[in-house]
Amino acid sequence: MIFPKNAIDKLGFIEIKDLIKDKCLSESGREMVEKIQPQVKLEQIDRFLRQTQEFKDLLVNDAPLPVDHLYPIKPLAEKARVEGSFLAEEEFHRILLSLRTVYAIIRYFNERDGQYVHLELLFEHLPIETKIIRQIEVVIDDRGKMKDNASRLLLDLTQQILKSEQEARKRIDQVFKQAQHNGWTADGNLTIRDGRLCMPILAENKRKLKGFIHDESATGQTAYIEPEEVFHLNNKVRDLAFERRREVIRILTELTTELRPHVPLLLAYHGLLSKLDFVRAKALFAIDIEAEMPELSKEAAINLINARHPLLLINARKESHPPVVPLNIKIDQEDRVILVSGPNAGGKSVCMKTVGLLQLMVQSGLLIPAEDTSKVGVFQQIFADIGDDQSIESDLSTYSAHLSKMKHFTEFANARTLVLIDEFGTGTDPLFGGPIAEAVLEALNKKEVRGVITTHYSNLKVFASNTAGLENASMLFDNVEMRPLYVLQVGKPGSSYAFEIAQKIGLNKEILHAAKDKIGVRQKKVDTLLVDLERDKKVIYDTKAAIAMRERELEKLKSEYEDLQGYLEENKKQIIREAKEEARQILKNANKLIENTVAEIKSVQADKEKTREIRRRLHAEVDRHSEKKPVDKQVNNAQPDESIKVGDWVKILDADTEAQVIEVSKGNNLILALGELRTVVKKNKVVKLQGKEKAKVIKKHKTIATESAADFQPELDVRGMRTEDALRQLETVLDRAVMIGYPTLKILHGRGDGILRKFIRDYLRKYNHVSHFEDEHADRGGDGITYAHIQ
Structure with a gap:
């Protein structure tokens, strides 16, 4: 599929795999990364991409996946498969931890049934066999050592050894104190020699103490003696230790025998852990390069939107370089081959390599740093001619090596082949290299291949302009500031800007004039025309960009206006309804008031004083419901007070x-x-x-x-939260801490994959009132806890 084989390396795919390996937790995961190869089956590519996308979503938005222990189970299972063999205590402990991890992972996805459909395929039909864990836990403790009560005999032997050791220690202490009292001992305390506890005795006194001499000092002045009465006790301890070791081996052999029927299941668990580690590494790498899953297509076509070269993206961040300029390129049935021209160091080769590398990544199941609206097809073959492949052994010059590749391309390429050629036609006399390159391009075009080709040859630019299926493109160049813009413009060829670049670097003017005189008038006019086209194209591009930005602003304003209009209409209707209801109630009350007033006047039989009082109450009630004349507020035209500062x-x-x-x-x-x-x-x-x-x-x-402040809790626990929820709570607590003047805030986010910690610390860096932050002490949580200091 790939020709030549070293094309993968020249496109940078090996470096991509190395970066993914660094994200793996297990050796088996790294082995899977090493085996990554481009695929040609659409369904398989789609499944690999979706698994990576789902794991990326999990890392960013869900609780951390429990992958604390990813020990290689396969070699242990293979060892247990052999009849009569047994696994050591630490090997059983590694199996125990790995099984706990496996079961935690299976439970994790069972709790999210249907949420990560493609990831669930990795462990479909795998059971949780808790019997294995229970059998191991009966024998092995959490420190990876055999439990003393693993069997009745083991417990009895352990207690006998402890008792004998205590007795031997007590006896040697007594002998040592007596020897010290007698003045026989040298400086120092009891010490171990040949695995036995000995006393330091002066050489001239060594005959005064019965025992076994295990060693002497370098000067010969001190002998290390094991007393006779302790010697027998220590031998007893050693005999008991041998018996205990035999019992341990018996128990381990029996436990291995119980484990042996489950070896196929253990191998399946190993496969699950390896695959999860592999997909997790791909997802973490995707987060690093801000990658997305493009739309897959059965057609041999490419439409990359805002694509960036992943290696350039990583280097730009590490070395604080300017941001990588995104690439937009489309290759389809109409524009099958894009012929890229333009100045040296203008980004032609990077453009071509970006297309090739991202195509390899997609067909290998890796997400790419481009918009998710990008569309990528599947190619059966990828042919590349990049760099110098001259060979002394094969007696090939640079140009011969290029021609050998062109021979292969023209013989074996087809409509589902992606061809990538850098500096097409170079390496020989341009007078002959140009026509040969044109003929090769014509042959490739007849086969309807797809590809990206970079060149400086004018005859190829002219050929592409007049040939269906070929499309000229150029890398933009600012001929005012004399610098490349690294932007690909499709539709017109580009100038090499040879004279302009030579002038900028300070080449002698006389040499430049002589050079211009030596080239043909026609060629000079063509190059001048290309420069003018480049300039006009840049003006049009900038204008289109400005218009597009203005259109987006107008669309936003229109949307805001429509929302506001809808809000006002809704509130207007509500206010009218409330006003009508209030007016109806006032009229009802007014009618009732008038009726009561008339009744009262009739009842007092037109008594003037009482009638006047009734009318006064009536007018008071009317005034209460009358609208008061609004008081005009004085418009504040005061000048701003420039003396106001922070803290006022x-x-x-x-x-x-x-x-x-x-x-x-x-x-x-x-x-x-x-x-x-x-x-x-x-x-x-x-x-x-x-x-x-x-x-x-x-x-x-x-x-x-x-x-x-009395109610304020300066501690925030966001473990297990989604990123948005955690940042929302952090913002609320930080704002409150600043308001009440609290000096520090403790944030518990856990370790996991470090995603939540990264987002929290990025947010703290942008928060103006946080002076600095730091990890908790290693004994109390380390980098799973962040202390934010508030100024």
């Missing part, structure tokens, strides 16, 4: 409330704190508080802050 207390004129200044922004804007809320107000809308009024406000807010 001000009064908001429109709201008649007090607030504290926490930031002075550009454009005469103030950011104010209203309790735990923030608002933005113009300087001319506030009045600075001073003197007694300021002291009164501060006293009131201190009381509120004290009460708030």
Whole structure:
């Protein structure tokens, strides 16, 4: 599929695999990464891509997957398969930890049944065989050592060894104290020699103590003696230790025998852990390069939108280079081959390699750094001619090596072949290299191959302009500032800017003039025309970009206007309904009032004083429901107070409330704190508080802050939360901590894959009031906990 074989390396795919290997937790996962190869079956590619996309979604949005222990189970299972063999204690411990991880993973996905459909295919029909764990846990403890009560005999032997050791220790202590009392001992305490506990005795006294001499000091002045009465006790301990070891081996052999029927299941568990580690590494790499899953197509076509070269993207971040310029390119039935021209160091080769590398990544099941609206087809073959493949052994020159590849391309390429050629036609006399390259391009075009080809040859640019299926493209160049823009423009060929670049680097003007005189007038006109086209094309591109931005702004304003209009219409209807209801109620009450008034006047038989009082009450009731004449508020045309600074207390004129200044922004804007809320107000809308009024406000807010601080908890636990929920809670708690002046905030996010910790720390870096943050002490949680210090 790939020709030549080293094309994968030249496109940078080997480096991609190395970066993914670094994300693996297990050796078996790294072995799977090493075996990554481009596939040609659409269903298989789609499944690999969707598994990676689902794992990426899991890492970013879901609780961490429990992958703490990914030990290789396969070699242990193969060892247990052999009759009569047994696994050591630490080997059973590794199996135990791995099985716990497997079962935790299966339960994790069972709890999310249907959420990660393609990942669930990795462990479909795998049972949770808890019997294996129970059998191991009966024998092996959490430190990887055999339990003393694994059998009755083992417990008895262990107790005998402990008792004998205590007896031997007690006896040697007694002998040592007596020897010290007699003045026989040298400086120092009891010590181990040949695995036995010995006493340091002066050489001249060694005959005075019965025992076994195990060693002497370098000077010969000290002998290390095991006393006779202790010697027999230590031998007893050693005999018991041998018996205990035999019992341990018996238990391990028996446990291995019980494990042997489950070897096929253990191998299946090993496969699951390896695959999960493999897919997890691909997903973590996808997060690093901001990769997405493109739309797959059965057609041999490519439509990359805002694509970036992954290796350039990573290097740009590491070395703080300018951001990578995205690439937009389309290869389809109409424009099958894109012929890219333009200045040296303008990005032609990077453009071609980006297309080739991203195509390899997609067909290998890797997400790519491009918009998810990009469309990528499947190619049966990828042919590449990149760099110098001259060979002394094969007696091939540079140009001969190129021609050998062209021979292979023209013989074996077809409509489902992606051809990538860098600096097409170079390596020989341009007078002959150009026509040969044109003939090869014509032959490839007849086979309807797809591809990207870079060149400087004018005859190829002219041929592409007049031939269906071929399309010229150029890398833009700013001929004012004399720098490449690394933007691909399809439709017109580009100039090499040879004279302009030579002039910029300071080549002698006389040499330049002589060179211009030596090239043909026609060629000079063509090159000048290309430069002019390039300039006009850049102007049109910039204009289109500005128009597109303006259109987006207008669309946004239109949307906001429509939302506001809808809101006003809705509220207008509500206000009218409420007003009608209120008017109906007022009329009802008015009718009732008039009826009561008439009845009262009749009842008092037109008594003037009483009638006057009744009328007064009637007018008072009418006045109560009458609209008061609004008092015109004085328009505040006051000049903004430039003396206002952070920390001052001000009064908001429109709201008649007090607030504290926490930031002075550009454009005469103030950011104010209203309790735990923030608002933005113009300087001319506030009045600075001073003197007694300021002291009164501060006293009131201190009381509120004290009460708030009493309820405040300076610790936030976001473990297991989705990223958005965690950041939302963090923002709320941080704002409150700043309002009440709390100095530190403890954030528990856990370790996991480090995704949640990364997002939280990125947010803290952008939060103005956080001076710095640090890990908790290693003994109390380490990098699973972050302390944020608030200024």
